[in-house]
Amino acid sequence: MIGNAHFQCSEDKGAARSSPLPLEVDGGNKTTVQYRLFTMTFANQAQLAQLAVVNQAFSSGNDQFNAGTEYWYVQTGNLADLDSQDLSVSFVDFKPGSSFSPPSAGQTFSRHDGNDWTKITADTKDPLANQGALYKGTSSSGNTIYIRFVTTQNGGALDSITWYQLLPKDKDPARITPNGAFTRQASNAGVTAPSGQRAYFSTEDAS
Structure with missing residues (x-):
């Protein structure tokens, strides 16, 4: 886990962005981990999605996987469980030379x-409050x-995934490694920072 890497935030006054930013989710050690596979499972054991974060380019069968890329596989038939089910997230690291069979x-x-x-502040509140299903x-x-x-409007696919992290005020946002139990929050919940901390968010377009 890279806990001290500094990424540009919207409030930073530094140079303009000149290269792709690191992905929000940590794929592990880029030398020893070819890819990290996250699995998201509802409390009823139905799977929501798998996410492969690839550090080293490789091919497996007829599929090519590129370094520095996230690959999402969403079980759309289970999206209705977002309305009621808690979630768990686990991950496994795969060493160089490993194969990968993309799930159906x-x-x-x-x-x-x-x-x-x-950064979420008193003026720039969580813009996605009241939208979708929020897990802590x-x-x-x-x-x-x-x-x-x-x-999406018809509920047949994911439209976006937003990641949030709460950090002490002296810490900068870094890549995250979701792991363990995630509890579904109230449908109207927005993320705020408790006293002594800062809250940050980053949204991925699921298209």
């Missing part, structure tokens, strides 16, 4: 560029994180 899924997408982490859990670092899943 109703929705697949990939992305190779992260987004800025935006922890990162492997022990920090509190949230995941918000917003579906």
Whole structure:
């Protein structure tokens, strides 16, 4: 886990962005981990999605996987469980030379560029409050994180995934490693920072 890497946030006054930003989710050690596979499972044991974060380019069968890329596999037939079920997230690291068989899924997408982490303040509140399903859990670092899943209007696919992290005021946002139990929050919940902490969010387009 890279807990001290500094990423540009919307409030930063530094140089303009000149290269792709790191992905929001940590794929592990880029030398020893070929890819990290996250699995998101509802409390009723139905699977929501798998997410492969690839550090080293490789091919497996007829499929090519590129370094610095997230590959999402969403079980769209289970999206209705976002309305009521808690969630758990686990991950497994695969060493160089490992193969990967993409799971059959109703929705697949990939992305190779992260987004800025935006600070939530009294003036810039959580813009996605009241939208989708919000889950609260922890990162492997022990920090509190949230995941918000917003579906398309007909509920047949994911429209976006938003990651949140709560950090002490002296810490900068870093890549996160969701791990363990995630509890579904109230449908009208927005993320705020408790006293002594800062809250950041970053949204991924699921297309």
